[in-house]
Amino acid sequence: MANIISLGGLQVASREDLGKALAGGGCASSSCGSAEGPADMAPETWAKVKDHPCYSEEAHHYFARMHVAVAPACNIQCNYCNRKYDCANESRPGVVSERLTPEQAARKVIAVAAEVPQLSVLGIAGPGDAAYDWRKTKATFDLVSRRLPDIKLCLSSNGLALPDHVDEIVAMNVDHVTLTINTLDPEVGARIYPWVFHRGRRHTGVEGATILLARQMQSLDMLVARGVLVKVNSVMIPGINDAGLIELNRVVKAKGAFLHNIMPLISDPAHGTQFGLTGQRGPSAAELRAVQEACSGGANLMKHCRQCRADAVGLLGEDRGQEFTLDKLPEVVSDDPEKRAAYRDWVAREREDRRAATAAAQVAAEVVEAPPLLVAVCTKGGGRINQHFGHATEFQVYEVDRTGVRFVTHRRADNYCVGGHGDDDTLAEVIRTLDGVPVVLCARIGEAPRAKMAAAGIEVIDAYAQDYLEPAISALFRLRNAPSDTGALSA
Ligand SMILES: C[S@@+](CC[C@H](N)C(=O)[O-])C[C@H]1O[C@@H](n2cnc3c(N)ncnc32)[C@H](O)[C@@H]1O
Numbered sequence: 001m002a003n004i005i006s007l008g009g010l011q012v013a014s015r016e017d018l019g020k021a022l023a024g025g026g027c028a029s030s031s032c033g034s035a036e037g038p039a040d041m042a043p044e045t046w047a048k049v050k051d052h053p054c055y056s057e058e059a060h061h062y063f064a065r066m067h068v069a070v071a072p073a074c075n076i077q078c079n080y081c082n083r084k085y086d087c088a089n090e091s092r093p094g095v096v097s098e099r100l101t102p103e104q105a106a107r108k109v110i111a112v113a114a115e116v117p118q119l120s121v122l123g124i125a126g127p128g129d130a131a132y133d134w135r136k137t138k139a140t141f142d143l144v145s146r147r148l149p150d151i152k153l154c155l156s157s158n159g160l161a162l163p164d165h166v167d168e169i170v171a172m173n174v175d176h177v178t179l180t181i182n183t184l185d186p187e188v189g190a191r192i193y194p195w196v197f198h199r200g201r202r203h204t205g206v207e208g209a210t211i212l213l214a215r216q217m218q219s220l221d222m223l224v225a226r227g228v229l230v231k232v233n234s235v236m237i238p239g240i241n242d243a244g245l246i247e248l249n250r251v252v253k254a255k256g257a258f259l260h261n262i263m264p265l266i267s268d269p270a271h272g273t274q275f276g277l278t279g280q281r282g283p284s285a286a287e288l289r290a291v292q293e294a295c296s297g298g299a300n301l302m303k304h305c306r307q308c309r310a311d312a313v314g315l316l317g318e319d320r321g322q323e324f325t326l327d328k329l330p331e332v333v334s335d336d337p338e339k340r341a342a343y344r345d346w347v348a349r350e351r352e353d354r355r356a357a358t359a360a361a362q363v364a365a366e367v368v369e370a371p372p373l374l375v376a377v378c379t380k381g382g383g384r385i386n387q388h389f390g391h392a393t394e395f396q397v398y399e400v401d402r403t404g405v406r407f408v409t410h411r412r413a414d415n416y417c418v419g420g421h422g423d424d425d426t427l428a429e430v431i432r433t434l435d436g437v438p439v440v441l442c443a444r445i446g447e448a449p450r451a452k453m454a455a456a457g458i459e460v461i462d463a464y465a466q467d468y469l470e471p472a473i474s475a476l477f478r479l480r481n482a483p484s485d486t487g488a489l490s491a
């Protein structure tokens, strides 16, 4: 088993086989395109983010992250958070199946790294606060970095305790930190944070929110000054902090944040949070998108966040955490860095091909005069249309026009197909999920669900099976809007 590589259910014996298995068709490997990253990003920054699934949308098609639940304690209370330590079935931040000691966590990371060659990042995102529960965070990072020096370390914090540990964070080579900052206004903060605990005292209301905000700004400044890439998370809470998010985006950009992740409040009475119990709703997809669009020109936005659990394992959008619970870990774990190195090598060549194919398709699409089109794709990784429609638990939505193909968002849907049989209720849920998206690209679909989708006004196309996402979407756009004299690709 030492050389087996698995990706999204595929198991292959070598890097070459992995390429073939994922590619099916599409481009052959070549060395065209540029490995330097996006034109507007310094090469040294690209080197830090190119394999980080949260910091690069492109990377999230190839690389996996894992969180270990070593930091249960928290120094503030957020009205949207209820941490659960033994919960297997809720998929939201702050929830884990089991808390781990640093030693258990290190054993788990080594076991996952040996099984999942896509693993590139270890994050500590609670379930409490990684900077407040610092001793355990640091012990875990120390153990893991000694055994797995190629795995990037990152952490997530509300910022209150973080200034006390910035120098240790830098010394440990943690070059990605997520700070949650929900508002610049302490009056608004008082409606989100009932209390904060700082320097041995509990502070409530505007006083607590003022202390928290000052420490968050200090954390951001200190991290940026030391060259750490900062992602700012903001939870969008309609009627409470939404009006201030555009200004917040402007300010964190001015202070040097690398990314801003405006994410929807998850609120359900069953979660037992204060907001869930008082009926505070989360934003609709349209409300979230409107704020994100209004932020254009400000800090770059992360739009591919899956708001994962504090013990998530795998590619974003898949959670393999239950495969790696403590009871399933071998007593003695050994690493296989060769497998990860081979995988990264393969990804580098794949990315070159994908970029070259995207650039060629873009040139062809530039002639088209047509309004933008939204296209959903079914993918299980690798940047390709390689998933059966009935196996998709989420759809990735792109917008295409003559200027190019842009990732917009993902939309979750229940898996309607179990054992090859469609279920009408779940198909109806998929149709609701895809509201406003007229086309889906997938690897395969049965005739019955295709007809039902068509009756709902959504065309599902499997003619681009195994192709890279962007070139396929460009080709479709061109086909739909082909100038009459040029003809078009056929789908
Ligand atoms: C569980 S926290 C752990 C890290 C740290 N304590 C913090 O708050 O940044 C991870 C992220 O989940 C977010 N989060 C927690 N509960 C949420 C909810 N109900 N809806 C949306 N985001 C939530 C937090 O705001 C934070 O950005």
Ligand code: SF4
Pocket: 074, 075, 076, 077, 078, 081, 082, 094, 126, 127, 128, 129, 158
């Ligand atoms: S700071 Fe993080 S862990 Fe603490 S209550 Fe808020 S969301 Fe939960």
